[in-house]
Every structure is written in C-alpha cells, then in structure tokens.
Amino acid sequence: MSPNLAEIWVYLSQEPLAALTATLLAWLAGQRLSALFGRHALANPVLFAVIILATLLITTGIDYRAYFEGAQFVHFLLGPATVALAVPLHRQWHAVRRSAPLALFAIACGGLFAAATGAAIAWALGAAPEVVASLAPRSVTMPVAMGISERLGGLPSLTAATVLASGITGAALGPMVMNLVRVRDWRARGIAIGTTAHGLGTARALMVNATAGAFSGLAMGFNALATALLLPLLWRLFAGGG
Amino acid sequence: MIGALATLLVCQLLGEVAARGLGLPVPGPVLGMALLFALLLLRGEGADAAGTPLGTTVDALLGNLGLLFVPAAVGVVVYLPVLAREWAPISCAILGGTLAAIAVTGLLAQALLRRLG
Numbered sequence: 212m213s214p215n216l217a218e219i220w221v222y223l224s225q226e227p228l229a230a231l232t233a234t235l236l237a238w239l240a241g242q243r244l245s246a247l248f249g250r251h252a253l254a255n256p257v258l259f260a261v262i263i264l265a266t267l268l269i270t271t272g273i274d275y276r277a278y279f280e281g282a283q284f285v286h287f288l289l290g291p292a293t294v295a296l297a298v299p300l301h302r303q304w305h306a307v308r309r310s311a312p313l314a315l316f317a318i319a320c321g322g323l324f325a326a327a328t329g330a331a332i333a334w335a336l337g338a339a340p341e342v343v344a345s346l347a348p349r350s351v352t353m354p355v356a357m358g359i360s361e362r363l364g365g366l367p368s369l370t371a372a373t374v375l376a377s378g379i380t381g382a383a384l385g386p387m388v389m390n391l392v393r394v395r396d397w398r399a400r401g402i403a404i405g406t407t408a409h410g411l412g413t414a415r416a417l418m419v420n421a422t423a424g425a426f427s428g429l430a431m432g433f434n435a436l437a438t439a440l441l442l443p444l445l446w447r448l449f450a451g452g453g
Numbered sequence: 454m455i456g457a458l459a460t461l462l463v464c465q466l467l468g469e470v471a472a473r474g475l476g477l478p479v480p481g482p483v484l485g486m487a488l489l490f491a492l493l494l495l496r497g498e499g500a501d502a503a504g505t506p507l508g509t510t511v512d513a514l515l516g517n518l519g520l521l522f523v524p525a526a527v528g529v530v531v532y533l534p535v536l537a538r539e540w541a542p543i544s545c546a547i548l549g550g551t552l553a554a555i556a557v558t559g560l561l562a563q564a565l566l567r568r569l570g
Binding site (some may be wrong): 234235237238241255256257260261264265268269275278279282283285286288289290291292293294295296297298299300301302304305309310313314316317318320321322324325328329330332333336337338339342346349350353354355357358359362366367368369371372373374375376377380381384385388389391392394395396398399400402403404406407408410432435436439440443444 | 458461462464465468478479480481482483485486487488489490493494498501502507508510511514515517518519520521522523524525526527528529530531532535536539541542543544545546547548549550551552553554555556557558559560561562563565566567568569
C-alpha cells in the first residue's frame, strides 16, 4: 500500500464516519433485497444488513469494537426507541382496553413460557450457562432483551442475534403453527405473535389483520415490561436454588 | 421534533435514574416507556396522533426500528466460535421454544378471551 493509501486507511478505521456510513448503506441494501423477495417473512432486512456487515468485518479483519465505535451512534437510539414504544401501545389502547386484563395475563404467562422453554431446551442439550442466559429473553423486543440478558449474565450481542432469529421464526412459521392447533381468534393470534416474535411478528400481524396487529403491539409492549420485571427475579430464584 | 426527542430522552433519563437509584431489575428505557405511557393516558387521545410533533418523531424512529438493531446484531461475529460449538442447542432452543410458545400463548389467550365473548 502506498503511504497515502495507508494514511487514508488509518483515518477511516479510526473515525466513526466509515462505520456509520457502512451501517446505513447495509440497511438500505437490506431493504432493497427484502423488497426483491417480495418482503417474505424470511427475507428480513435486518438479517441481510447483518450478513453484509459481518462478512465485511471478517474479510477486512476489522475488529468489532472498532466498528462499534462508529455504529454506536445508531445503537444509542435504541433507548429512545424503546421509550417510544409507549406510543403505539397508547394509540391501540381504546381498541384493546376491554379485553386488556385477560390479555395481559395471557401475555405474561406466554412470555415466561417462551423464556423457560428456550432456556430449558438449550440447558438440556448441554449449552454453556452464558448461552442459556442469552437465550432466555429472546422473545422480547431487542433493546429490552439485551438489557435483561446482561442482568442474567448472558452475552447481549448473542441475545441480539437470537432475538432476530426468534422474530423471523415466529413471523414466518407462527401462522402455520396456530392453524395447526386451531387458534382462530384474531385477538389470540395477535397476542401469541407479539409475545413471542416482538416487532418482527407485529409488523407481519399488522399486514394480515388490524385486530391481530393491535393485540400484537400490546403483547410486544407488555411482554417487554413483564419479562423485564419477572425474569430476573425468577432467574435469581432458580439459579440461587440450583 | 426536538421537543418530542427531548420528551423521549427525559423519560429515558428518569427511567435510568429510577432503575439505578432504586436497584430495580428492569432496564431504564422500559421504565421510561411505562412513564411515557402514563403521561399519554393523562393527556388523553390525540396527544400522540400521526402528524403531531410527538407522533411524527415516533413514527420516524419506529419506522426504522430494524436499522437500530443492526450494530448490536453484527456483534455476533465476536461469538462465531460459540455459535460453531453450540449451534445445535441454540437453534433447537430458538425453533422449538418459539413455536411451542406460540402454540401455548395462542391457545391460552383464545381460551381466556372466549369467556369474555
């Protein structure tokens, strides 16, 4: 490499500009690719963007921490975005209010069941403790799941990837599973999808049926709250006892 | 837009302070979400309608929610050795756990809501 190019490379790898730009471009490319596949549930734009950036980091040998120095400006917005989830919940409040108490009970039970089965399967198959802890909060919306994972002794980035995988699984295969066990009530279908497949599932539900979408949004928001409150307490109870 | 962003940040900040100050096991932004929800209930419908400053800002933010997940999810490159070693339990937990939870949650919700009519 000529000295000039080396200087440019040093500048690019030290300043946040390149990582930030690459993140936005990868996201735009992800959206294009998703549209190309007719926005199929398996053709998720986040998945495409992550694959593009991960391949880039691995092939150029750039350290993830160096990349994150720049990408953290995007990452920071997850906090305000989590707070913002109160708005869709409030907008749908009048539609779900009447069935809210029963719905909230079903969501809390479903959320804890999702955490318990995932953790139990991983544990039974001999996964390391930090991997089990990373899997437990995977049905919660990503910013909250990463916070819970940290408290349980998991690896937040691994949780981020499992949240993504769970959302894609639930959104793509969830409707089939519910047809199989004959869940036909649109409210119940929305609750099941929002509880287990968070925002990715809610986006799908909104496309299929407005009632299912409203209940899915409620489920996503309330499951974030319920799992964040209950899971660390239950975890301490079981981990402390075992 | 700046006012709406300030509202979100103030809620998040209060949530973080409350979570740390009281030693609560809940992430600060979740408390911030609960706080904003309570504020919206007090102010009534229309405070966050599409087109209002808060509604527009939130719609822009949540409309690109996927982008905000990208930097953290790319961190999976750090755990490729873990994934290579434990791909079987991880994929079984995700697939089995998620599909079982969908069936159970759906059936429970349907049984409960049917009583309501």
